Amino acid sequence: MRFTLRNQPKIIKSLGDDYRNLLLRSLEEYFKKNDTIEVYQIEGGKYNAIFVPSVAKNSEIDFQFVIISKQYDVYNLAYFSSIG
Numbered sequence: 001m002r003f004t005l006r007n008q009p010k011i012i013k014s015l016g017d018d019y020r021n022l023l024l025r026s027l028e029e030y031f032k033k034n035d036t037i038e039v040y041q042i043e044g045g046k047y048n049a050i051f052v053p054s055v056a057k058n059s060e061i062d063f064q065f066v067i068i069s070k071q072y073d074v075y076n077l078a079y080f081s082s083i084g
Contacts, residue, residue: 006078026055060084
């Protein structure tokens with residue numbers, strides 16, 4: 001499984017480069033550990049999304065990413081929110 005993260009310049013501008021790096025590290029770890037990806041519907045079924053736990057130490061935060069598209073084994077994702 002592979003992924004792409006959309007709008008990285010916007011994430012850096014609004015949340016900072018360290019936060020974007022945390023998102024990417026969390027996604028890399030999640031995709032490395034999971035052979036199958038659990039997809040959830042959010043916003044009343046409007047979007048398909050995945051929940052990715054943060055790799056930050058002692059963090060109970062999950063990141064929510066909307067699935068923009070999927071082709072073969074590549075998920076095109078957009079950061080949606082943090083939960084926790």
